[in-house]
Amino acid sequence: MNTIILSAIFGVVMMFTGIFIHNRSVYKTVSAVALLVLLVFNIAESHGSAIFNIDTANFLHFDPFGLLFNSICIFSTLIYVMLSGRDLEKAGNNTAEVHALIFFVLCGIGIVTSYTNLLMLFIGIEILSIPLYILTGSDKKNLKGNEAALKYFLMGSFSTGILLMGIAMLYGSGGTFMVERVAKEGMLSYLSALGMVLIFIALSFKVSAAPFHFWTPDVYDGAPAVITSFMATVVKVAGFAAFIRLIEGRLGSMGSQSDRLIGIVIILTLAFGNLTAVFQQSVKRMLAYSSIAQAGFMLFALFAVNDAAKEGLLLYAAAYSLATIGIFSVLAKMDDMTLEGFNGFSKSQPLIAALLAIFLLSLAGIPLTGGFFAKYYMLASVVKTGKYLGLVIVGVLFAAVSAYYYFKVIQAMYFKEGNIVLAPVTNRFKYLLVFVAFLIVLLGVFPNSLLSFLYF
Amino acid sequence: MSTTEILFWFLSALALVGATMVLISKNPVHSILWLIIVFFAISGHYVLLNAQFLAIVNLIVYAGAIMVLFLFVVMLMNLNSDSEPQKNKWFKIAGAISGGCLMLIMIDVIRDAGEIQHAKALVKEGNIGLIKNLGMVLFKEYVVPFEISSVLFLSAMVGAVVIGKKD
Amino acid sequence: MSKLVYLVPLFPLIGFLINGLGRKSLSKSLIGVIGSGVILASFAVSLGIFFEVKQDGFQPQIIHLFDFIKVENFTIPFSFQVDQLSSLFLLIITGVGFLIHLYSTSYMHNEETQHYGRYFAYLNLFVFSMLLLVLGANYLIMFIGWEGVGLCSYLLIGYWFKNNNYNYAARKAFVMNRIGDVGFLLAVFWILSKLGTLSYNEVFANASAFSAFDVTAITMLLFVGAMGKSAQIPLYTWLPDAMAGPTPVSALIHAATMVTAGIYMIVRSNVLYTMAPTTQAVVAVVGLATAFLAATIALKQNDIKKVLAYSTVSQLGYMFLGLGVGAYTGAVFHVMTHAFFKALLFLGAGSVIHAMGNEQDIRMMGGLKKYMPITHITFLLACLAISGIPPFSGFFSKDEILAAAYEHNKVLWLIGAITAGLTAFYMFRLYVMTFMGQFRGTHEQEHHLHESPSAMTIPLIILAILSVVGGFVGIPEAFAHNAHALEHFLSPVIVKSTETVHHLDTGTEYMLMAISVGLAIVAIIYAWTRFSKKPEIAEPEGAGKFLANKWYIDELYDRVIANPLVALGGFLKNVVEKSGIDGIVNGVGRGVNYAGRQIRLMQSGQVGNYILLMVLSMVLMIILVFYGNNLNPLLNYFSK
Amino acid sequence: MPITYYIVLSIVLFCIGVVGVLTRRNAIIIFMSIELMLNAANLLLVAFSKMHNNSAIGTANAATAGIDGQLFVFFIMVVAAAEVCVGLSIIVMMYRNTHSVDVNFLNRLKN
Amino acid sequence: MIPVLLIVIPLVTGLISFLIKEERSAKAFALLSSVATLAVSLISLFQNGTQNSFDASWLPMLGSRFSVSLDGMGKILTLLTAVSFPIIFASTYNNKYKSPNAFYGFMLLTQAGLMGVFCAMDLFLFYFFWELALIPAYFLCSKWGGEKRIPVTFKFFVYTFLGSLLMLVGILYVYYKTPDHSFAINSLRNLALTASEENFIFWLFFIAFAIKMPVFPFHTWQPDTYEQAPTAVTMVLSGIMVKMGVFAVIRWLLPMFPAASVRMADIVMILAVIGMIYASLIAIRQDDMKRLVAYSSIAHIGLMAATMFTGSSAGMQGVIFQMFAHGVNIIGLWIVIDVIEQQLGTRKFSQLGGLAQKAPVLAIMFVIMCFANIALPLTNSFVGEFLMFNSVFRHSVIIGAVACISIILAAVYTLWMVQKVFYGEVRNEENISLNVPVNTQIMLGILVAMVIIFGVYPQPMINLTSDTVTKIIAQTK
Incomplete structure (x- = not known):
């Protein structure tokens, strides 16, 4: 509850900061401090000391998983704001409001990671989405940004419609919106199964799982790079947190039907994401497709739904978010976001190039980086079920494909000659980036350091 | 056929016709007007189901506020002509067919749903839809989502300002 | 000691x-x-x-x-x-x-x-x-030496490594030897897998543990090894080419010692060979065929060393004939005498070549008798020895083999005797063309002709003495009872070695000797008369050409084995590897790229298309979930 | 009324909305079609709410059974209003920049 | 503690090496580090038991422990790694690299990964190091390699990465099948798998190892990579890294899937033998020294792959012995090739010839290495190949006989190379000068000494292998 209330409050605070303070560089600091406070309180809550003890009437339930997920999201956002705060100022004129919206998004994340009621899911997703529509279009002069915002909005609303239809059918079948109560009823009836499928489709849309991913590349590409960074990381993984909470009990009771459904979605997502990313020339767009591909891996957690899956999802969220935020923070400072733009990176910026390489290696799932354990847990969760080994093999095949396009960037940076145009970076930025890389490597050597929080 | 049934069929037909006309109308303003009719029809259904509160809210929020907002926008943009270029014919057919398929399949699935085969919706009776009962539950049990939705409005507000403000 | x-x-x-x-x-x-x-x-x-x-x-x-x-x-x-x-x-x-x-x-x-x-x-x-x-x-140590001599042979043939033909000859020698070595190695494996030991003592003591098939296979494989090393059909072609090495090398390796390794090995394994009559027959036939083939080729060679090389192959064939018919002692005897006179011949040839300024073509020689007396005399003695003229050493050893062959199979003996005649003929052709008649070389060469220094002539003389008297260690039964010192000496290591010879009565043995000696003498006289006046200068025609070109065996090998193999290598390299295996691998990569390019087109940028695709997917998914059981066989594909 | 009538009605309305989204190019009309879909869901929820209320008659919680559904609809309307507010502002922004609300012209981002 | 040192010394020095900007210090530092590792490795030979193993908690939730230990095979291969690196560094001491600090850093990191692979007694740890060895190698090849290095190295990378990932699936699967959910090798020896499961998982592992070795038909990355990689890296790749695959089969595959190994033995052996002949025939047609040696390596590894599945202890000992021998020999060959390439700028036979006149010492060393390569008796490979051919032959006469053809073909292509490069007339007489640096000569001398010593007196090393082999054979029976 701390997260939800505090982030809403901080959102309002940011709005007022925007009114009273006109020095833009302050926003970033205020925002960072607020996020830090938020993080502290969220961790405090996960240690059992919530300051807001509100009876949520079973609408929300704060379990370690959700709280840890919040922590990861808040922490990632903190890193994000600190790394990319300066670039946020360039995306439109309403920097303070953008910060406020980010807080509102965090509020939505706080809801979707701990809902127990479909109503909260719906409201949470909307709180999550509406600021994003706006953030996407926050650079009003940019036609691509406009287009992206409109596309995102239209398709997002469409998926909301599907979600609602699904919820309605579930309700019709069970007479309740509580997630758990329906789950315990054993095999789903046709009505609730249809509802479940519709909800599944809607949530697939939110996490950009194929074949409902079409908005993702366009929106990620069109939005300002800083915003994409946020959307593709924190928001996306939060979607998975929402997803897994729903699936945990419900879709599972559909038996092999749901396995098949998720299995096909996984394969399609991996295939679309990876194959399309291979051909991209723009790194930004490539990362958009890669985020689809990564989503494919996270979907493994939904397929397995066991301890390993939830642990893995946490790790994945952390590793993926940090790495992607790191890459985007550099990308946002570049003029040329195509592959050629990265040629000769290691010559002029050896440190940043090395850090980028670590991020990319993490995304590709190379050992010694967090991304490896993330993928490892995902695969392990499915193997643990003892079923569908073929799916795992498809997964690793596409993981190999994914190495292809991540390494293209590394190749451009290290093995090709060229001049890069990079906005000046401060030392603080570099140190922070080093810190992020350190975290990724830490996760890659001692993943337990994160997961042990789960079993407090 | 009882009055209720007659009303049901009438409102249903009205809603469907209205909805269809929303699609068919070339003029956006006409579409909006048809949509308002649909909303009225749906509100009628709510009344029929004795959900008076929702019926009124539906009229006020949808038909009143939202659709007027739409109308304003359309007027503002001066789109009230038949100027909308038509989509590719094949594309339209494909859209209609796939929508139709979706409909048929969903209905077919529902037909097999056992638990609702003989269930009936309580028409004209039952007072859960009355504002008093709703209010009691809303402000007691649903207070958390109610309060939280304020964040939604807040963000929508901020958003509208950010997007709509002239730089 | x-x-x-x-x-x-x-x-x-x-x-x-x-x-x-x-x-x-x-x-x-x-x-x-x-x-x-x-x-x-x-x-x-x-x-x-x-x-x-x-x-x-x-x-x-x-x-x-x-x-x-x-x-x-x-x-x-x-x-x-x-x-x-x-x-x-x-x-x-x-x-x-x-x-x-x-x-x-x-x-x-x-x-x-x-x-x-x-x-x-x-x-x-x-x-x-x-x-x-x-x-x-044990066989492994023998194999170590076996390959080691091959290596040295390679190094020495290619000693003048600037000349690519020599290198080619060296490589050919090594590869041909290796083919034989593989046979040897397989035999070793076979023995090892059956007995778990390679020591001669233990193998021979336990030889009865082999089945008939085992022992035949092992001996055949060993014989393959011997074919390579001792230049028997079909692996003999390297030996004449090996003459690219310095002449003393030819004398030592390609005449006296290394090439007899095969004979040594078979004699060493005589226990096994005696148990395998099939192999023995093969050995005898191959040996005889080699002896005959090489002798015919030697008839028309003009390179002094080539003649000697084919002569060596031919003599080795004799030895195998001896082995094949069970005359192990005879074979060893011939190894010994052959070592003397063939080394002598090569060294003599070396002396000639030395004097002629590296000229090896006998058509360019002639009349060297007067310039190089010691070389001439020793060479003549060696020729007599190899031709089997009594009492020179070759007579005794060759006769022993022929006698054993006669006992075994009269056809073998007949061909062997004819070959002996051919041997006498080509050796004296060589001798006459080189030392008799008029000098046919250039004036410059004539000017430089001289007898070799004593470091060269002393070995010639010693070897000549040995060639003359070497035969007396193995006096046949017909001349003196139990005078075969060599047989006596070797009897502990050879089973039933001379039993066959003992069956021959003295009269038959005399007759056989007379026939072979007679043939040799006729051949010598014919060669002498034919070549002393009118040396064979012209390029041979017809059958002669066929022989001069070595029955076209090298060409045949090139066509049938070497070229196809190289072509196969090229095919594998350029087609199978590049287009086949690597093609598949790269094809996967290209396929991914292609798929990426095609799937990309789905991302048309049109909201309408996107939503249409989404709706279609929804429809399909609902069908899948609710009607999917009817599609089970197809969809269960992924459920292992 | 049999609940199936309502279900079918909502599904049909929903699908008309879907078809509208698919066949029109005007962003506003598309948006309206989406609203139609939401209303279909609303109608369904209310109908189910009354259905559950019906089936709870005679039990202890007859007074409040099914009330969830109607409250959900209330929240949907709330959210829809917010969404419309944002959506229309985005459309207006788009119109300001391109003087068109035709989604077919939204093709700068593709492949 | 020794295995930890073997891993940690190169790891730490590798990381430090990145910080040393000055070229000469970077070289000296790397050389020093590798010599230190060598010293530790030599000590390990004379230690037994606790000194040679270490176990610590690492990932308790995963059930993986940091468990490293050296048995006979581990000792031999760590020794090979430890010996190779100083030799590689010393023999290429004069080569110039851009950003040498990174080059040597990556080299040492590769060494750390290799050491880890050879020491790991925990399957997960093993996988970890397996990948750790790959990544620096990728950077080394891509940054310092030849003209086509980027696509070629990338193919190598994706190929091996794919294999590793398949292995990862297998690892996960067996993990859940262990009685106590652990990656420890002792638990993995007691897998409860059905026959079909075992067969399936066997292939997941085997493909990974087969790609690394490489076994036909997974070999196509190898010649290109060897050709394009800088020679120092090629030495690591061919001298040590390919042994990872062989090693892994013996260490992991055979003990984990004894029954499947027997069932699949014939398929694997046939593939391996096809590969031997196939690679040899292709080698005959090569025009590039590096490619020829690469294909020759495929042929040799094919023999090892075939032998491992014969289930014969002598053969297995031969394989382990041969891993060392092959490493020594091929590094020797690469050193010579590197000298030629560095000084003459070409590796093509068509542009070389007669070098024996210019550099007789180099020629002698090269010829000795070549003869070791074709397993001439009294060179080190003879012992290994003898044991291997013997057990293949014992397993199947036909497969053994066919495999033996490669002995002949090896002689054909190796001598062809010797002839083309060193014999004959010198080409481009005027602009050829071939000075073999002293350090290279010394290193070649050391390698030649190793070739001969282990060729004449192999028994000590054969003895080292027996404990590993006995364990595996006991497992398979």
């Missing part, structure tokens, strides 16, 4: 190391002294061993040095075996070897110092390997 047998190979090894490492710093004379001296030392030790072995009641000694390979199932020690057979070969190798080293110090004197050192290092290494071959107490 036999305890010191390790000294025998050790001396050449030391010589190899000194000459090899110090080839730049040592002077030529020092190199020569070291190179020859170590062999002389070995010879001295070998002589001591020989006399020890020669005593009655000598039991074979195994000198165990260390365990070479010791694993769970078997142990292969690095050990030497001293017995009658190996001590005899030690003498031949070190004795003839020393003479050739001595000869080489003079023959190779024009080489640069470092190449001179290299030459002696190689030569010493060869002797070392050859000694390992004959001394080894």
